[in-house]
Amino acid sequence: MKRSFGARAVAYLLPVFVVGTYDHKGIPDAMVAAWGGIYSSDPPSIAISIRPSRYTYRNLMEKMAFTISIPSVKYIAEADFFGITSGMDTDKFAVTGLTPQLSEFVDAPFVAEFPVVLECRVTKHIKIGAHTQFIGEILDVKIDESMLDTDGKPDLARLQLIGFDVLRSEYYTTGSVAGKAFSAGRKFLSG
Amino acid sequence: MKRSFGARAVAYLLPVFVVGTYDHKGIPDAMVAAWGGIYSSDPPSIAISIRPSRYTYRNLMEKMAFTISIPSVKYIAEADFFGITSGMDTDKFAVTGLTPQLSEFVDAPFVAEFPVVLECRVTKHIKIGAHTQFIGEILDVKIDESMLDTDGKPDLARLQLIGFDVLRSEYYTTGSVAGKAFSAGRKFLSG
Numbered sequence: 001m002k003r004s005f006g007a008r009a010v011a012y013l014l015p016v017f018v019v020g021t022y023d024h025k026g027i028p029d030a031m032v033a034a035w036g037g038i039y040s041s042d043p044p045s046i047a048i049s050i051r052p053s054r055y056t057y058r059n060l061m062e063k064m065a066f067t068i069s070i071p072s073v074k075y076i077a078e079a080d081f082f083g084i085t086s087g088m089d090t091d092k093f094a095v096t097g098l099t100p101q102l103s104e105f106v107d108a109p110f111v112a113e114f115p116v117v118l119e120c121r122v123t124k125h126i127k128i129g130a131h132t133q134f135i136g137e138i139l140d141v142k143i144d145e146s147m148l149d150t151d152g153k154p155d156l157a158r159l160q161l162i163g164f165d166v167l168r169s170e171y172y173t174t175g176s177v178a179g180k181a182f183s184a185g186r187k188f189l190s191g
Numbered sequence: 192m193k194r195s196f197g198a199r200a201v202a203y204l205l206p207v208f209v210v211g212t213y214d215h216k217g218i219p220d221a222m223v224a225a226w227g228g229i230y231s232s233d234p235p236s237i238a239i240s241i242r243p244s245r246y247t248y249r250n251l252m253e254k255m256a257f258t259i260s261i262p263s264v265k266y267i268a269e270a271d272f273f274g275i276t277s278g279m280d281t282d283k284f285a286v287t288g289l290t291p292q293l294s295e296f297v298d299a300p301f302v303a304e305f306p307v308v309l310e311c312r313v314t315k316h317i318k319i320g321a322h323t324q325f326i327g328e329i330l331d332v333k334i335d336e337s338m339l340d341t342d343g344k345p346d347l348a349r350l351q352l353i354g355f356d357v358l359r360s361e362y363y364t365t366g367s368v369a370g371k372a373f374s375a376g377r378k379f380l381s382g
Binding site for chain 1 (some may be wrong): 192193194195196197198199200201202203204205206207208209216225226227228230231232233234235236237238242249264267268269270271272273274275276285287295307308309314315317319320321322324326328329330331332333334335336337339344345347350352353354355356357358359360361362363364365366367368369370371372373374375376377378379380
């Protein structure tokens with residue numbers, strides 16, 4: 001038996017995307033977006049939804065560039081702080097002591113200490129309701145070398161990334177590998 | 192030191208959304224989308240990106256309605272099967288033995304056995320590159336009562352949902368609670 005929770009913005013799993021931008025003075029800012037996800041494989045694109053009242057919105061419109069830095073559990077407090085304050089009156093990097101590093105491909109800073117980084121240029125923005133969706137072409141993905149396994153791919157257990165539980169307003173860690181994609185379902189294929 | 196993975200559709204955490212639709216004959220279909228996420232809080236909306244070649248694309252254009260059923264780890268094989276076959280030539284519900292249940296608010300079926308379900312009506316679709324993004328207004332969220340804690344909210348540890356590791360083509364489970372959102376970062380607020 002299922003219980004109805006009504007018309008609400010709820011889904012699982014939701015990411016913790018730390019969106020990095022520069023403002024008009026070149027001061028680095030970062031905010032947290034759990035509203036977003038991969039948009040397309042070709043060109044590789046990601047979408048994030050931002051309210052027009054956010055400082056990041058203004059920066060995005062001006063620079064048409066952003067990064068997504070993905071925090072590990074170690075940086076929960078810093079990431080959360082990026083979400084509860086505004087670049088309008090707070091230099092979030094200065095307060096947290098994290099390092100804003102200029103991207104290689106776009107005019108936006110990423111969080112040097114976070115293990116996964118995407119560099120994106122805005123290709124489109126679309127307003128629906130309370131949010132504007134910014135679509136960013138992913139120009140590069142960077143991952144800490146110390147997080148890579150011997151096969152050259154990142155090890156989730158080492159990355160220790162976090163997700164966002166919207167109904168509980170909690171962050172959670174990832175668990176263990178549960179199965180192979182494009183493979184686990186083959187048992188239902190008639191031979 | 193970070194290693195570059197180039198321009199690729201990579202992010203963490205990515206969801207496993209099982210998208211349910213009816214075709215023109217009323218036959219229920221379901222496919223897997225890892226490209227998607229919450230779009231807006233108001234109206235509550237979710238976005239999923241689908242290639243025009245998919246059977247679901249045709250169904251979405253015809254019915255303008257879909258569900259998202261979110262599988263627990265127990266149904267990895269079934270969910271994966273939904274992703275590696277096409278409704279064009281396979282009745283995926285019949286093969287897996289899962290139950291297509293008509294939604295309460297939209298003309299689309301959900302997977303009765305999966306613990307979390309969203310019922311959505313398409314409000315917009317936008318083509319960029321290889322994918323078309325369908326934006327769905329979430330008309331209802333339903334969660335299995337057996338997954339709710341005494342506070343009436345779902346217990347992630349009980350839900351046992353899965354995420355998608357795109358660089359490894361693997362599914363993984365969620366781990367444990369790591370911190371409170373809108374709270375963990377307060378330690379950086381000057382008193």
